[in-house]
Amino acid sequence: MSPSAIYLARGNHESKSMNKIYGFEGEVRSKLNETFVELFAEVFCCLPLAHVINEKVFVVHGGLFSVDGVKVSDIRSINRFCEPPEEGLMCELLWSDPQPLPGRGPSKRGVGLSFGADVTKRFLQENNLDLVVRSHEVKDEGYEIEHDGKLITVFSAPNYCDQMGNKGAFIRFEAPDLKPNIVTFSAVPHPDVKPMAYANNFLRMFS
Secondary structure, three states, X not given: OOOOOOOOOOOOOOOHHHHHHHOHHHHHHHHOOHHHHHHHHHHHOOOOOEEEEOOOEEEEOOOOXXXXXXXXXXXXXXXXXXXXXXXXXXXXXXXXXXXXXXXXXXXXXXXXXXXXXXXXXXXXXXXXXXXXXXXXXXXXXXXXXXXXXXXXXXXXXXXXXXXXXXXXXXXXXXXXXXXXXXXXXXXXXXXXXXXXXXXXXXXXXXX
């Protein structure tokens, strides 16, 4: 509808395996048909892995990398037209999380890694950027500013899975200074569809 104004990025859930487990595939199959399941899978493989706003703000779903020296040009050269691998730059963009301690550590998710403020600072310096904006984690207030103000987590789903009680948030950037203006909001009533209603049967036992 608005290709010059709306840009979507791929997240860790835009994959066949996650869609099968967490219910998106089941919902599409229930409401549409198998052809649309395949079409969504194909479209998800076309989504960009990250964006740069006005050469200053790096936007990604997950986070940064297990190695230093990664340039935006390296990200641009990734062949993204595939299902996400279990390691490497593409995997880390989709799955990694910030941590309060410096350096790097294992991921609490078992995929990707955790990275500290020093990793964020070096990545921004090496790419002449000012800020990392990412999602991937529920935050009580809908957002959290970390890594000495150089990284913002923003999560736009309020009351996640109808049980977390969190606010949602989004960020407005206005040129030329691109100072982040964070807007938060609360959940509103919605149709009575239970969380994980279309999820894999095994997961539904725990919801």
